[in-house]
Amino acid sequence: MSTLRQGSQAVAIEQDVVLARQTARKLSIECGLRLVDQTKLITAASELARNAVIYGGGGHMDWELLEDGARRGLRLIFRDDGPGIPDVKLAMTDGWTSGGGLGLGLTGARRLVDEFSLESAPGAGTRVTICKWT
Numbered sequence: 001m002s003t004l005r006q007g008s009q010a011v012a013i014e015q016d017v018v019l020a021r022q023t024a025r026k027l028s029i030e031c032g033l034r035l036v037d038q039t040k041l042i043t044a045a046s047e048l049a050r051n052a053v054i055y056g057g058g059g060h061m062d063w064e065l066l067e068d069g070a071r072r073g074l075r076l077i078f079r080d081d082g083p084g085i086p087d088v089k090l091a092m093t094d095g096w097t098s099g100g101g102l103g104l105g106l107t108g109a110r111r112l113v114d115e116f117s118l119e120s121a122p123g124a125g126t127r128v129t130i131c132k133w134t
């Protein structure tokens with residue numbers, strides 16, 4: 001597997017969620033994802049970007065355009081140095097929210113992508129990695 005291109009952008013305020021969406025859309029097209037998969041990845045990216053702004057106090061979206069044999073993939077990493085998630089298992093439960101949300105962002109995002117990983121610890125920030133392949 002090799003990385004064709006990579007980059008990063010800040011996700012600090014609500015407007016950055018829109019910019020992250022636009023980048024995810026552009027890269028999904030460049031990656032060659034079919035339309036339904038573009039939409040899934042962009043939807044997941046929106047949820048994770050919004051979480052980084054709301055709960056993480058802002059962070060970054062790193063992206064990598066990947067090639068693995070004949071397949072291409074788009075990996076997005078949402079990272080912040082916020083308070084972290086004390087109970088990751090609980091946070092990955094449908095309907096659980098610490099705020100006034102629906103508690104469906106993380107679980108929804110997981111279902112929409114091919115690869116999903118969440119690393120977080122109290123005081124150590126949060127990193128969510130998602131990937132979708134052609």
Ligand SMILES: Nc1ncnc2c1ncn2[C@@H]1O[C@H](COP(=O)(O)OP(=O)(O)OP(=O)(O)O)[C@@H](O)[C@H]1O
Binds near residue numbers: 097099
């Ligand atoms: N980056 C983050 N930093 C700290 N806590 C987070 C982060 N992302 C998610 N969480 C915690 O995980 C919970 C679940 O997140 P999830 O996105 O699934 O639901 P939500 O944001 O509460 O509601 P919504 O359905 O509107 O997204 C959040 O309520 C929050 O407590």
Ligand SMILES: [Mg+2]
Binds near residue numbers: 051101104
């Ligand atoms: Mg959310």
